[in-house]
Amino acid sequence: MNIKWAKRIEELPPYLFAEIDRKKNELVEKGVDVIDLGVGDPDIPTPEHIVQSLREASGDPEHHRYPSYVGMPAFREAAAEWYSKRFGVTLDPAREVVTLIGSKEGIAHAPLAFLDPGDMALVPDPGYPVYPVSTTFAGGVPHPMPLLKENGFLPDLDAIPAQVAERAVMMFLNYPNNPTTVLADEGFFGEVVDFARENDILVCHDAAYTEIAFYGKNPLSFLEIPGAADVGIEFHSLSKTFSMTGWRLAFAAGNERAIAGLGKIKTNIDSGVFQAVQVAGITALENSSVGLEERKEVYRERLEIFCQGLREAGIEYTVPEATFYVWFEVPEGMTSSEFSERMLTEAGVVVTPGNGFGDCGEGYARVSVTFDTQRIEQAAERIAKFRP
Numbered sequence: 082m083n084i085k086w087a088k089r090i091e092e093l094p095p096y097l098f099a100e101i102d103r104k105k106n107e108l109v110e111k112g113v114d115v116i117d118l119g120v121g122d123p124d125i126p127t128p129e130h131i132v133q134s135l136r137e138a139s140g141d142p143e144h145h146r147y148p149s150y151v152g153m154p155a156f157r158e159a160a161a162e163w164y165s166k167r168f169g170v171t172l173d174p175a176r177e178v179v180t181l182i183g184s185k186e187g188i189a190h191a192p193l194a195f196l197d198p199g200d201m202a203l204v205p206d207p208g209y210p211v212y213p214v215s216t217t218f219a220g221g222v223p224h225p226m227p228l229l230k231e232n233g234f235l236p237d238l239d240a241i242p243a244q245v246a247e248r249a250v251m252m253f254l255n256y257p258n259n260p261t262t263v264l265a266d267e268g269f270f271g272e273v274v275d276f277a278r279e280n281d282i283l284v285c286h287d288a289a290y291t292e293i294a295f296y297g298k299n300p301l302s303f304l305e306i307p308g309a310a311d312v313g314i315e316f317h318s319l320s321k322t323f324s325m326t327g328w329r330l331a332f333a334a335g336n337e338r339a340i341a342g343l344g345k346i347k348t349n350i351d352s353g354v355f356q357a358v359q360v361a362g363i364t365a366l367e368n369s370s371v372g373l374e375e376r377k378e379v380y381r382e383r384l385e386i387f388c389q390g391l392r393e394a395g396i397e398y399t400v401p402e403a404t405f406y407v408w409f410e411v412p413e414g415m416t417s418s419e420f421s422e423r424m425l426t427e428a429g430v431v432v433t434p435g436n437g438f439g440d441c442g443e444g445y446a447r448v449s450v451t452f453d454t455q456r457i458e459q460a461a462e463r464i465a466k467f468r469p
């Protein structure tokens with residue numbers, strides 16, 4: 082029998098990284114030493130006090146049963162407390178916070194709560210691919226907002242056509258930004274609040290990287306901006322801050338009605354996060370500064386090592402002030418895909434072609450420095466020798 086696929090998966094764009102993966106595996110099989118800087122997944126282990134907390138909590142039979150759909154009250158309280166300390170934002174843990182199985186889960190489910198078929202969602206381009214895909218899955222239409230170098234990789238809200246603003250019911254934003262690594266300031270977020278209010282658009286700010294910033298930079302929460310809680314929610318993840326990508330723990334916070342909408346979807350789809358993981362999450366949030374500076378220092382050093390290699394190769398890049406990525410321009414006359422293919426075959430380094438994040442990522446590439454420092458040094462040496 083020929084199993085029919087629904088159009089929503091049949092029509093997904095081809096997986097851009099599949100060809101690179103195939104070539105990478107071919108080279109590895111031939112014995113080539115390939116350094117893969119593709120995926121942003123911290124190599125630094127989760128701090129021991131968090132692991133210990135899970136060890137203890139996992140033995141408690143109370144945690145072996147179904148968890149609450151929207152998260153343990155104690156975890157949501159810890160999230161609210163952390164928001165208050167870190168950003169000065171007051172949240173009602175019962176109504177303004179919902180626990181997520183990683184922020185990807187919340188981002189992927191949000192359009193189901195807010196979009197009707199044909200509604201538009203504004204998505205950053207380049208951007209995390211889950212924003213447009215989840216929009217499409219919900220029957221919505223993603224409308225790209227170009228993030229251009231000349232605008233500091235912030236979307237130009239004035240450039241959004243009136244009829245698009247009219248049809249749009251959601252806007253995804255993400256600062257510090259993956260892949261461009263830039264931060265947003267209060268002025269920009271203020272414009273977003275005004276734009277959202279004028280056009281009845283729910284802002285979904287993805288704040289996965291607020292804690293990974295360097296050189297004294299202090300990324301904002303969107304919810305710090307006056308009026309933001311009237312128009313938006315924020316996704317916050319423990320993945321990057323605490324090296325907990327494998328644990329699947331995050332939360333959304335902000336507008337009460339939007340949080341309730343997302344919670345309603347989740348109640349009907351999943352059964353929450355293993356409570357012992359939430360207990361470990363409380364330990365993480367209550368001791369949020371333990372080891373954070375040290376982890377950031379590791380990323381900063383690696384980013385600088387890699388950027389030195391780019392400078393030696395004469396490649397333009399944006400100085401990363403946050404995240405653990407470098408976003409750089411591919412040499413003139415080459416497409417992103419051609420560059421990443423040549424980097425792989427000639428230098429044995431996997432870089433992510435920028436067009437994988439949207440059309441406006443064409444001409445760029447991204448690397449992640451979530452790998453052993455020695456490997457980053459080797460990759461930088463190889464890049465430094467690359468001649469287009």
Ligand SMILES: Cc1ncc(COP(=O)(O)O)c(C=O)c1O
Pocket residue numbers: 121182183184185186209255259287289318319320326330331
């Ligand atoms: C911009 C952005 N948002 C969200 C996520 C998802 O993180 P998680 O689901 O682990 O919370 C990622 C992961 O790479 C990301 O880069």
